Amino acid sequence: xxxxxxxxxxxxxxxxxxxxxxxxxxxxxxxxxxxxxxxxxxxxxxxxxxxxxxxxxxxxxxxxxxxxxxxxxxxxxxxxxxxxxxxxxxxxxxxxxxxxxxxxxxxxxxxxxxxxxxxxxxxxxxxxxxxxxxxxxxxxxxx
Amino acid sequence: xxxxxxxxxxxxxxxxxxxxxxxxxxxxxxxxxxxxxxxxxxxxxxxxxxxxxxxxxxxxxxxxxxxxxxxxxxxxxxxxxxxxxxxxxxxxxxxxxxxxxxxxxxxxxxxxxxxxxxxxxxxxxxxxxxxxxxxxxxxxxxxxxxxxxxxxxxxxxxxxxxxxxxxxxxxxxxxxxxxxxxxxxxxxxxxxxxxxxxxxxxxxxxxxxxxxxxxxxxxxxxxxxx
Numbered sequence: 001x002x003x004x005x006x007x008x009x010x011x012x013x014x015x016x017x018x019x020x021x022x023x024x025x026x027x028x029x030x031x032x033x034x035x036x037x038x039x040x041x042x043x044x045x046x047x048x049x050x051x052x053x054x055x056x057x058x059x060x061x062x063x064x065x066x067x068x069x070x071x072x073x074x075x076x077x078x079x080x081x082x083x084x085x086x087x088x089x090x091x092x093x094x095x096x097x098x099x100x101x102x103x104x105x106x107x108x109x110x111x112x113x114x115x116x117x118x119x120x121x122x123x124x125x126x127x128x129x130x131x132x133x134x135x136x137x138x139x140x141x142x143x
Numbered sequence: 144x145x146x147x148x149x150x151x152x153x154x155x156x157x158x159x160x161x162x163x164x165x166x167x168x169x170x171x172x173x174x175x176x177x178x179x180x181x182x183x184x185x186x187x188x189x190x191x192x193x194x195x196x197x198x199x200x201x202x203x204x205x206x207x208x209x210x211x212x213x214x215x216x217x218x219x220x221x222x223x224x225x226x227x228x229x230x231x232x233x234x235x236x237x238x239x240x241x242x243x244x245x246x247x248x249x250x251x252x253x254x255x256x257x258x259x260x261x262x263x264x265x266x267x268x269x270x271x272x273x274x275x276x277x278x279x280x281x282x283x284x285x286x287x288x289x290x291x292x293x294x295x296x297x298x299x300x301x302x303x304x305x306x307x308x309x310x311x312x313x314x315x316x317x318x319x320x321x322x323x324x325x326x327x328x329x330x331x332x333x334x335x336x337x338x339x340x341x342x343x344x345x346x347x348x349x350x351x352x353x354x355x356x357x358x359x360x361x362x363x364x365x366x367x368x369x
Binding site for chain 2: 005008009012013016019020023024028032033034038039071074112
């Protein structure tokens with residue numbers, strides 16, 4: 001159960017990071033808050049749009065899906081079911097692969113790094129590690 | 144379990160407030176650098192130029208940084224023009240600002256280039272502004288992006304920020320624009336060679352071949368020294 005709770009909290013943080021980037025991409029607010037990073041370079045590059053939508057939009061969808069699955073998996077009736085752990089690992093794996101692609105583009109194509117993207121990459125990697133650990137230790141079943 | 148849901152709720156509230164605050168604050172390019180100044184002064188500056196002072200032909204380009212055609216010309220045609228005409232000593236190329244009123248951030252971009260120029264990085268900044276020209280299509284405040292580009296151009300950001308905040312070159316840019324008006328610049332980019340407007344009847348953007356033919360023609364027809 002602890003693993004699923006940790007995943008839900010991480011997904012919640014990731015959701016708001018992606019939400020901020022998505023709203024910014026839609027034109028809300030002023031310049032992106034980035035410190036000394038190169039967020040605008042990344043956000044205004046052609047790779048900031050994927051299949052017609054801002055990349056951050058997929059982040060919102062992804063984190064929302066992880067959050068919902070994690071919360072559903074925390075229902076007492078679902079705690080003993082292993083399928084939720086498998087589903088969380090699956091979702092996190094898709095997120096990690098997409099993030100790896102985006103990080104590659106940042107480093108080797110755009111040559112700029114967005115701190116928010118790095119933050120999101122850390123969060124999704126954390127979710128994946130916790131999800132894999134939860135699957136291996138049969139999180140939920142032990143409660 | 145209940146404690147966990149309280150924690151989720153509190154965290155969601157804190158993060159929501161944080162995102163809302165970040166979206167509310169900031170925005171707006173520094174007004175001093177983004178608009179025309181109330182008074183226009185001639186500081187004697189006549190544009191950054193490429194090429195040798197002894198070149199027989201001087202081409203002056205009036206450009207607008209937000210204009211996509213200027214960006215296209217700068218990134219596609221200029222490398223060849225540099226190689227064939229400027230580096231060979233035939234042409235000296237001078238850049239003048241002509242920010243069009245329809246473009247929200249062109250004056251701001253011109254100012255960024257001038258502030259970079261104050262640190263000897265005008266051409267590097269121009270390259271950055273043209274190469275990453277997506278900023279001109281987003282309609283979003285490019286202040287932070289321009290800082291990124293300035294940094295990539297090798298500009299010291301502390302001096303750059305002070306320059307932009309003060310609108311140090313706003314008068315210079317407006318002087319250049321008014322100079323363009325006097326010369327009947329009617330769009331960007333517009334070119335002049337030794338004071339004569341080029342390609343007035345050309346219905347497309349001139350390319351490097353057009354400039355090569357023009358320069359060769361001028362050189363072939365100029366009076367021979369005895």
